[in-house]
Amino acid sequence: MELSDSWSAGSVAAVLPAGGSGERLGAARPKQFCALQGRPLVSHTARALERISWISDIIVVVSLEHIETMKSIIQKYGHKRITVVEGGVTRHRSIFNGLKIFAENKLSNCPLQKPEVVIIHDAVRPFIEEDILLKVVKAAKDHGAAGAIRPLVSTVVASSADGCLDHSLERARYRASEMPQAFLFDIIYQAYHQCNDYDLDYGTECLHLALKYCKTKAKLIEGSPDLWKVTYKRDLYAAESIIKDNLSQQVCVITDMKGDDVQVGFLLHETLKSHIKQVKRISVSLCKDDNYMQNIILGQCYNFICMHVKKSAFQETQQLVDILENANVSTLYPVVLISVHLNVSENASFSSEMEDLTRIKEFAREVKKKNILVYGLLIHYNKDDPQLQETVNSAATIISALIKDRNPELIGQLLVA
Ligand SMILES: Nc1ccn([C@@H]2O[C@H](COP(=O)(O)OP(=O)(O)OP(=O)(O)O)[C@@H](O)[C@H]2O)c(=O)n1
Numbered sequence: 001m002e003l004s005d006s007w008s009a010g011s012v013a014a015v016l017p018a019g020g021s022g023e024r025l026g027a028a029r030p031k032q033f034c035a036l037q038g039r040p041l042v043s044h045t046a047r048a049l050e051r052i053s054w055i056s057d058i059i060v061v062v063s064l065e066h067i068e069t070m071k072s073i074i075q076k077y078g079h080k081r082i083t084v085v086e087g088g089v090t091r092h093r094s095i096f097n098g099l100k101i102f103a104e105n106k107l108s109n110c111p112l113q114k115p116e117v118v119i120i121h122d123a124v125r126p127f128i129e130e131d132i133l134l135k136v137v138k139a140a141k142d143h144g145a146a147g148a149i150r151p152l153v154s155t156v157v158a159s160s161a162d163g164c165l166d167h168s169l170e171r172a173r174y175r176a177s178e179m180p181q182a183f184l185f186d187i188i189y190q191a192y193h194q195c196n197d198y199d200l201d202y203g204t205e206c207l208h209l210a211l212k213y214c215k216t217k218a219k220l221i222e223g224s225p226d227l228w229k230v231t232y233k234r235d236l237y238a239a240e241s242i243i244k245d246n247l248s249q250q251v252c253v254i255t256d257m258k259g260d261d262v263q264v265g266f267l268l269h270e271t272l273k274s275h276i277k278q279v280k281r282i283s284v285s286l287c288k289d290d291n292y293m294q295n296i297i298l299g300q301c302y303n304f305i306c307m308h309v310k311k312s313a314f315q316e317t318q319q320l321v322d323i324l325e326n327a328n329v330s331t332l333y334p335v336v337l338i339s340v341h342l343n344v345s346e347n348a349s350f351s352s353e354m355e356d357l358t359r360i361k362e363f364a365r366e367v368k369k370k371n372i373l374v375y376g377l378l379i380h381y382n383k384d385d386p387q388l389q390e391t392v393n394s395a396a397t398i399i400s401a402l403i404k405d406r407n408p409e410l411i412g413q414l415l416v417a
């Protein structure tokens with residue numbers, strides 16, 4: 001779906017309510033500040049919206065006690081176009097506070113331009129894509145309001161005073177109201193202004209406010225399964241797994257194999273293709289080309305395999321760490337870097353090399369500070385070994401597991417294929 005060119009820059013803004021306490025999740029901090037792959041949940045959602053160029057401003061609404069927390073998140077992860085606003089005691093009151101910053105900007109001498117359309121999206125719904133945002137915004141321009149919906153999983157029932165079934169709703173006729181939602185700014189702002197306290201304190205549905213107070217019937221847009229809200233602990237585990245899965249889709253094999261090692265490098269590259277969706281192979285010399293690496297990195301690659309010609313040296317791995325650090329790859333997500341050492345067993349200095357390799361623990365500890373997870377893998381093989389493919393299969397299985405698991409507790413370990 002193409003973005004309509006009738007949209008002037010700045011005509012769409014977003015409000016992310018993030019002022020709740022996350023009681024149902026039961027963590028030590030509100031769920032929007034719980035970490036997924038080392039970064040707060042709210043940062044993942046904010047990042048998803050920042051990727052949308054036609055959203056001019058993003059208002060994150062947090063409780064007074066978490067304003068500084070949110071500002072440090074913005075600073076640490078380099079968020080742009082975000083303004084922090086103090087929330088209210090209920091979600092509706094938080095959203096209303098978020099909207100006020102546009103309407104009363106003269107009072108708050110805030111330079112934010114009042115948008116034509118405002119997106120409202122819970123900060124605890126991190127899996128948001130441009131397509132559904134485009135759909136709800138376009139529908140809001142036409143209908144005044146729009147919201148994403150999903151099929152109900154459970155049937156809705158009503159209980160009578162004695163706690164028994166009074167009646168059940170025909171599930172096929174109903175939908176679950178999800179996020180994102182979008183509104184012509186003036187409509188939702190007027191609705192909140194006319195809202196009574198009961199609605200502000202007990203309501204859960206912005207679309208209902210537009211209908212009740214502005215006679216605006218929101219357009220309902222079928223959304224994808226990814227629009228769910230992190231509410232309970234299981235949702236946080238699910239979100240973490242989805243993010244890890246998304247990060248594990250590609251790997252870049254950096255190799256300058258010479259002589260006998262070329263065969264193993266090629267076999268490993270081919271075998272990895274049955275484990276990981278995209279396997280790129282680049283030479284060490286190309287790796288030193290900043291522009292080339294920028295493209296690799298901009299291709300959202302967060303997994304690297306450094307294959308060593310010098311059995312125990314970490315030079316190539318250290319070079320790669322420097323390149324990744326300069327490119328700020330690991331700011332948003334941990335990068336997995338697997339240092340692969342090929343060891344032909346008849347090598348006379350095997351024991352001294354093994355001693356060298358144990359330095360990987362200290363090396364990995366240092367590099368972890370840069371959000372790069374380093375693991376070691378020793379591929380032990382004989383040049384003419386008929387079992388070579390089996391050894392390479394084992395290496396590919398270990399590499400795939402390390403990439404999928406991204407476990408910071410295993411950094412610096414030296415595994416053997
Ligand atoms: N006073 C409030 C309450 C909720 N929210 C936000 O509204 C979104 C959806 O609300 P919900 O999932 O209910 O969050 P909590 O209220 O934090 O959860 P709980 O009801 O379990 O405490 C969340 O991003 C939450 O931070 C808000 O901005 N201000």
Ligand SMILES: O=P(O)(O)OC[C@@H](O)[C@@H](O)[C@@H](O)CO
Pocket residue numbers: 091122177178179204205206207229
């Ligand atoms: O009710 P809660 O505060 O848990 O979450 C808010 C949800 O109700 C809301 O995000 C959607 O149902 C759409 O309105």
